[in-house]
Amino acid sequence: MMKLILVPTDMSAFAEQALPTALMIAKRENADVELVHVYEHILPELTQNAPPLDPTLDLELHRRARERLEKLAERLHKETHVSVRATLLEGAVEEELVSYIEKRHADLVVMSTHGKGGISVVWLGDVTEDLVRRSFSPVLLVKPNEKAPATTPARSFSRVLVPLDGSRLAEEAIDHAVVVAGTRDVEYLLLHVLPPFDDDEPIAVNPVDDLRYQEAKDYLEGLAKNFRALGVNMNYRTFRHDNTARAILETADSIAADLIAMETHGRGGLTRLIMGGVADKVLRGSKVPMLMHRPHAQEKSHAGEESAASTASGSGRSK
Secondary structure, three states: OOOEEEEEEOOOEEEEEHHHHHHHHHHOOOOOEEEEEEOOOOOOHHHOOOOOOOOOHHHHHHHHHHHHHHHHHHHHHHOOOEEEEEEEEEOOHHHHHHHHHHOOOOEEEEEOOOOOOOOOOOOOOOHHHHHHHHHHHHOOEEEOOOOOOOOOOOOOOOOEEEEEEOOOOHHHHHHHHHHHHHOOOOOEEEEEEEEEOOOOOOOOOOHHHHHHHHHHHHHHHHHHHHOOOOOOOOOOOEEEEEOOHHHHHHHHOOOOOEEEEEEEEEEOOOEEEOOOOOOHHHHHHOOOOEEEOOOOOOOHHHHHHHHHHHHHOOOOOOO
């Protein structure tokens, strides 16, 4: 159950396309929505070789930003009857957002992958990537329509893909996906991509004769069965592919997925960030929204996680 959904915004048309989805989830979960904008003050060093900085200009821009944000929150509340609050922060965008999300214990962060710069200037590698790397709250990333229509429909989730690597850390994505997408008329697919056969591994012509395939299948079946018992429509799929990220994207296309949910950390533990690897490639290549989450496990659990993963790879949780 959610209580608070934070929506970081630079108040551009692109960023605001994440709002309908955030409000849809909030209405279903009876949660509050908080719009957060970080105002960056005009720094004197940025005005070199320009006319002297008017000391009142910064104050006026700050006032306008607050007024615009509050009006947006008021309008959204009137249109949806969802409790919408406006919060204006000041300082460096990434640092302020990460700190505020932690302070507010947000159940979910919903934001667009693009802002003022438009489709050609991606937040990834900047604000979005920083939040995904550092926030312990799940982050739902919505890719806006390039034409930025005035009225953007909410992204409904009916087919959700959850890639897993066989680790407990990666499995946390399932719970978050179910909370965000819900269970009514939603189909979930757990996916485990096996690497190509090793040189010393016998090649199985039939998947039934592939030991690692059978271990992965049993692992996924066990997870799916547990969620089915809770009323979740959950299936699974596993196969071998030489490029995990590509396999995930191809599977998402084949099932017409409208959401991909992944953890930022997996088998490698918290000291081996997937961002920059599989999850990063999927995030950049995905045509649909992505739900990203950093596990809450502590760094000291890394050694134990590695050991557990190693054991699992030989007893059903294959790499």
